[in-house]
Amino acid sequence: MFDLDNAVENWCNKVVSHNIWDADKVDELKDHLYCIIEQDVNSGTNEQLAFEKATSELGYPEAEMGASSGRAKIIQRICRVINKIEGNSSSDSPLVLGHAIIWASVMLAMALVVDDKDTNGAVLMILTLGWFASFMTLDGTKASAKKEWACLKRFVERKMS
Amino acid sequence: MASIIAKDLVAASATPLILSILKNGDSYGYEIIQQVKEHSNGLLEWADGMLYPILHRMEKNDFIESYWGKADTGRKRKYYTLQDEGRKELIKMQEQWHQLYTLLMSFKGE
Known part of the structure; x- marks a missing residue:
């Protein structure tokens, strides 16, 4: 049976371990993720599908990759750079x-x-x-x-x- | 028909839009994104990756301040509230955008 809280916890840990989000700010990301999931679940989607859709919507594919993936590190670095540039006017x-x-x-x-x-x-x-x-x-x-x-x-x- | 807003404009308008939303009351990240989407009739759909760095930077600049509260579900939730510096910055930005809009419209008829 799908354990949503466990899935969210693991996914957020991966996001932090890939240095996409800082550990001290991850609770904010977690709340955001839950909000997206809850919106879908309230519309009738099951928790697992809602979780998969939400994590895909948030767009951190490197969190799905292995920690040792060289490609993940390159994409992660590019995403951080792009986020820094686009987030800073x-x-x-x-x-x-x-x-x-x-x-x-x-x-x-x-x-x-x-x-x-x-x-x-x-x-x-x-x-x-x-x-x-x-x-x-x-x-x-x-x-x-x-x-x-x-x-x-x-x-x-x-x-x- | 609504057109896609240029990336530069989306970025430039983010700060005044956030300040405007928070002027009406404290809010949190997901709700801010939803409000922008609703008010723009879907024209502006901000990603979390765009919003949160801006919020954190605005907090460093003392435009807004954050505090931890609780969601209805009991979950920890970070709320943002407008500061005096943020109010002043909002007035300044609204004036600048208005001036730019007026200038742009003055060329429209030519």
Whole structure:
């Protein structure tokens, strides 16, 4: 017989163990999950189906995967990054700023290290392409590149003022 | 016909919408999502993954405060309540959105 409380507890533990939610905030997630389940159960769905639908709706597939799954870790990392970007409407989020600083530092370092002008230009072009390509894992829009450039510019201006 | 709202607009409007909901009374995550869905006639369906980071950030900014209460079933439930800073921020944001809307509409007839 399906034990709903046990299923919810296990699922929430997996979500925490995959670092999708912090342990100190998991009670909030649990309540949210129960709310979705209760809404369905009140409409006549059985508890097991309601649980499966709710966990699928919440969209943490990595909680269903084994803890040792490399694919789970990659997806989890991407989801955390996407959640951080999409959940933060500030252009100067630490993630955006950090990403901008890392790439800017790499480009500057290459410009200083590589003596030959032609090689320098080619390396810079490759790094610029790499910078844009990295947005495919963060947010594949030109707007994000502009946002990041503006963020870096503001950071430098603040430091110089 | 209702059109899909752009992701950037959904994100930008989240904070003032949450502040507006909490202005009418304390609430919790799931209920906030349901209220937004109802008021928008299904146009805005927020995911929990979007809402909770915003709520936690708003709490860090002192716009709202959380406290633990009990649901009807006796389960622990986290409620959010609007703070004075949040009220001020709501007024500011409502004014900004109104100005943007007025500006946008002024170009509509051209």
